[in-house]
Amino acid sequence: MARRFYRILDDMDASDRWWLASPVDAQGRELDPRIFTEGGPVADPGARSVPLREDGAPLDFTFADFDMPVVTAELGARVAALGPGAVQRFPVRVEGADGPYEILNVTREVRCFDEAASEIQYVTEDALRPERVGKYEMVVEAVIDPALVSGECLFRVAGWEVMLVCDGGVRDALLAEGYSGLAFEDLATSPSSPAV
Numbered sequence: 001m002a003r004r005f006y007r008i009l010d011d012m013d014a015s016d017r018w019w020l021a022s023p024v025d026a027q028g029r030e031l032d033p034r035i036f037t038e039g040g041p042v043a044d045p046g047a048r049s050v051p052l053r054e055d056g057a058p059l060d061f062t063f064a065d066f067d068m069p070v071v072t073a074e075l076g077a078r079v080a081a082l083g084p085g086a087v088q089r090f091p092v093r094v095e096g097a098d099g100p101y102e103i104l105n106v107t108r109e110v111r112c113f114d115e116a117a118s119e120i121q122y123v124t125e126d127a128l129r130p131e132r133v134g135k136y137e138m139v140v141e142a143v144i145d146p147a148l149v150s151g152e153c154l155f156r157v158a159g160w161e162v163m164l165v166c167d168g169g170v171r172d173a174l175l176a177e178g179y180s181g182l183a184f185e186d187l188a189t190s191p192s193s194p195a196v
Helices: 073-082 168-176
Strands: 005-010 052-054 061-063 069-072 087-094 101-106 119-122 136-141 154-157 160-167 182-189
Touching (some): 005 168, 073 101, 073 168, 101 154, 160 168, 168 182
Antiparallel strands (some): 005 160, 005 182, 061 069, 069 101, 154 160
16 A cells, blocks of 8 residues: 655644744744744754734644744654654743743755646746755645655655645654644545555
8 A cells, every 4th residue: 555645734624723933042032933834853942932913812733924833842852753863843832821831943954745746837937046946836635655755754845844744653652642733634645655
């Protein structure tokens, strides 16, 4: 049976949910949340808290600004166990929330799109940043080539790091444990790829 892959998403249908902003350091200075979404390890940037953008029901999993994952410490530990070596966990306080939370940084990056089968728009011209020409500009429909993933079970897609992906084993375990805030989008896979 072929491996299945899923995009991890924020559950927008969670009722009366909260919305989180960018992290801040001990002096209250805002940090760029994108450092946690680039698919590689980072030195501890000193994030100490995550403010509320809009008050509401706390969730176990939330994308803050720029899709930066914020999770309960319990969920962070579970994800780290399911994807050993694939995450960094940075403790933070979430404004108005009880219990420990963490920023979750997925440190694995895999170039795994079946580009022939996917619907991808490429950068064709960028006078200000010519090094971007040929890179992904928009991914309309993603098709994963399982042969390119190897043994990874939790990763960001190289070249399209906004996409956070897990395999079916990780998805099934997280769904079975009932964590709030998580949603999963089933990703197409290359039909010609052998099961891995």
